[in-house]
Amino acid sequence: MNEPILTLHDISMYFPGIKALDGVKLAVRPGEVHALIGENGAGKSTLVKIMTGVYRPTEGVINYLGEDVSFKSPQDAQRVGIAVIHQETSMFGDLTVAENIFMGHMPRARQARERTLFNPVSWTGMYGRAKALLARLGMTIDPRTLVKDLSTAERHLVEIAKALSREAKVLIMDEPTSALTIRETEELLVLVRKLRDEGVAIVFISHKFEELFEIADRYTVLRDGRYIGEGSMKDAKEGELVKMMVGRSIDQLFPKAEAEIGEVALRATGLSQSGVFRDVGFEVRKGEILGFFGLVGAGRSEVMRALIGVDRLDGGEIELGGETVRFRNPGESMRKGIAYVPEDRQGQGAVLTMSIANNITLPQIDGLSNRGFLDAGKERSVAEEYARMLEVKAAGIQYDVQTLSGGNQQKVVLAKWLASNPSILILDEPTKGIDVATKSAVHAIVSELARQGLAVIMVSSELPEIIGMTDRVVVMHEGVVSDRFERKDYHEEDIMRAAMGSERVAAGEKR
Ligand SMILES: Nc1ncnc2c1ncn2[C@@H]1O[C@H](COP(=O)(O)OP(=O)(O)OP(=O)(O)O)[C@@H](O)[C@H]1O
Ligand SMILES: [Mg+2]
Numbered sequence: 001m002n003e004p005i006l007t008l009h010d011i012s013m014y015f016p017g018i019k020a021l022d023g024v025k026l027a028v029r030p031g032e033v034h035a036l037i038g039e040n041g042a043g044k045s046t047l048v049k050i051m052t053g054v055y056r057p058t059e060g061v062i063n064y065l066g067e068d069v070s071f072k073s074p075q076d077a078q079r080v081g082i083a084v085i086h087q088e089t090s091m092f093g094d095l096t097v098a099e100n101i102f103m104g105h106m107p108r109a110r111q112a113r114e115r116t117l118f119n120p121v122s123w124t125g126m127y128g129r130a131k132a133l134l135a136r137l138g139m140t141i142d143p144r145t146l147v148k149d150l151s152t153a154e155r156h157l158v159e160i161a162k163a164l165s166r167e168a169k170v171l172i173m174d175e176p177t178s179a180l181t182i183r184e185t186e187e188l189l190v191l192v193r194k195l196r197d198e199g200v201a202i203v204f205i206s207h208k209f210e211e212l213f214e215i216a217d218r219y220t221v222l223r224d225g226r227y228i229g230e231g232s233m234k235d236a237k238e239g240e241l242v243k244m245m246v247g248r249s250i251d252q253l254f255p256k257a258e259a260e261i262g263e264v265a266l267r268a269t270g271l272s273q274s275g276v277f278r279d280v281g282f283e284v285r286k287g288e289i290l291g292f293f294g295l296v297g298a299g300r301s302e303v304m305r306a307l308i309g310v311d312r313l314d315g316g317e318i319e320l321g322g323e324t325v326r327f328r329n330p331g332e333s334m335r336k337g338i339a340y341v342p343e344d345r346q347g348q349g350a351v352l353t354m355s356i357a358n359n360i361t362l363p364q365i366d367g368l369s370n371r372g373f374l375d376a377g378k379e380r381s382v383a384e385e386y387a388r389m390l391e392v393k394a395a396g397i398q399y400d401v402q403t404l405s406g407g408n409q410q411k412v413v414l415a416k417w418l419a420s421n422p423s424i425l426i427l428d429e430p431t432k433g434i435d436v437a438t439k440s441a442v443h444a445i446v447s448e449l450a451r452q453g454l455a456v457i458m459v460s461s462e463l464p465e466i467i468g469m470t471d472r473v474v475v476m477h478e479g480v481v482s483d484r485f486e487r488k489d490y491h492e493e494d495i496m497r498a499a500m501g502s503e504r505v506a507a508g509e510k511r
Contacts, residue, residue, distance in 0.1 A: 002029040004063075005201045006051065006082070006170050011060035013046055013225075015403065017395030020046040021057070022225045026203075028170065033192060033202045035216035035233065039245055039435040040407025041393035043225040044205050045087050048174050051203070052084040053077035065169075075104065083168035085159045087175050087205075087406045087433075093148030098130035100147050101162045133161045138187055152179040152344065153296045160188070164195075171195060172203040175406065177211060178433045181295045181461050182496075189215050207407075207435050209238050221245055246437045254468025255440070257447045261471070262286030264319075265455035266338075266424055268307060271316035276302050277479035280316070284424070284455045289446065291470030292459040294499050298476040300459045301343055304426050308333040308340045320424075334363060339422035341414055343429040343459070349413035352402035356394055357383035359401050359412050363420040386415035389445065391438060407434050414442065418449070425449065426457045431465060443469055463492055477501040 004027040013021040053071030071077040107125035130143035177185045221228040221244040267283040277299035284290040292300045306313040309327030327333040360383040390411040431439045475498040483498035
């Protein structure tokens with residue numbers, strides 16, 4: 001085996017009220033993909049930030065290329081060849097793709113006619129190189145596109161291009177696939193393998209085991225900020241890794257309970273938004289979990305957002321409990337008992353600079369107030385109940401959401417909507433970025449809510465989740481419903497094929 005290129009010894013990191021890392025070690029070698037595994041809040045992203053100069057560790061030593069180093073800033077680490085794709089994207093929406101990629105190291109203009117005193121950058125050079133980099137990633141997007149006009153998946157790919165725009169010896173990827181679909185993930189893994197074969201050392205974080213087994217050569221497991229163990233991926237068993245992560249074996253992943261299916265809670269017909277989706281119709285009954293499956297960009301989230309009044313609806317009808325409705329803003333649908341848990345927790349889900357308690361009780365602030373004054377005791381007990389139910393890992397519910405790990409932020413968003421007591425619950429990728437143990441807890445909660453008569457719509461790009469949890473599934477492809485399936489007819493290949501846009505072979509009850 002090669003000598004490690006990057007080694008961390010005895011790393012500890014303290015935050016107010018919490019010891020995020022406690023004596024952790026990690027050794028990464030050139031030409032290997034090293035999986036960093038652990039539950040939400042185990043300390044993975046914190047370790048990444050230490051390796052990349054975002055944080056300086058409270059204790060411990062970093063050795064890089066045979067020397068002890070101390071990075072004073074992220075630029076320090078970047079300059080010596082450590083590139084990173086952080087869990088939460090950090091790009092500038094109002095700049096172009098190319099500008100984001102070359103931020104901080106724009107190609108210099110060589111020809112005098114391109115160079116001016118105030119503008120030494122070679123724009124043609126920059127756009128050309130951006131285009132080449134994107135092509136290497138199999139992307140055809142125009143480098144002049146503004147980042148805010150990209151989809152989540154495209155943004156992630158641009159982040160990778162950005163990381164690769166410098167000659168990286170170490171590439172750290174913190175949940176790079178959490179926003180990608182199966183096909184996009186495959187493309188990314190091809191790229192990761194290629195970089196590994198070129199000798200790059202890769203640290204790869206993911207909560208998806210199939211992916212880790214497919215791509216990783218070695219692994220290191222963290223639990224509660226501590227080093228638990230490491231080994232070769234090909235000798236590892238999933239059950240053992242889970243046990244190392246969680247400290248116990250976990251229950252069933254998709255504990256779908258039998259629920260009595262009641263009357264139609266919501267019916268939509270002919271929903272359209274020009275250029276985005278058209279003629280989408282479905283109904284969801286009390287006690288039912290209706291799945292929405294498709295590839296990223298199929299239009300599922302867009303349908304939900306238009307349904308609840310975030311975005312406009314150009315056509316179609318919505319019936320809620322027998323009454324025809326049309327929501328002009330999300331406040332209206334919320335008051336009618338529809339809760340929508342968005343996919344993008346940072347942008348739409350949580351107020352990062354507010355406490356966990358305030359976030360959880362935000363949608364029911366009226367119910368918790370008495371003549372305009374918030375009942376703090378009541379707020380606290382509601383927030384505590386839900387934070388406990390979803391096992392939000394935090395030093396206390398009075399802390400800001402931004403101090404939580406990515407997965408725990410997601411749990412707060414879920415808690416907030418569950419606490420609002422809705423009659424229809426729309427979940428957009430509810431377990432994205434959530435670790436195995438919590439995933440199973442989330443599934444159990446959703447299943448129990450359905451049993452109690454809640455109507456649930458679950459948008460998910462994870463086929464096992466759709467198959468495991470839903471009663472019926474609507475499959476979308478490029479803005480239209482391509483097929484529908486009942487639980488008794490679920491076949492992975494059929495659903496996948498419908499998502500890719502091909503017709504079902506046998507004649508079904510297609511509408
Ligand atoms: N800036 C901060 N201030 C206070 N606490 C923090 C801060 N950053 C992280 N923490 C805490 O450190 C612990 C580890 O968080 P970290 O983000 O490293 O977890 P993670 O393993 O990446 O989890 P996930 O899988 O959810 O992304 C968590 O308890 C988190 O609340
Ligand atoms: Mg993280």
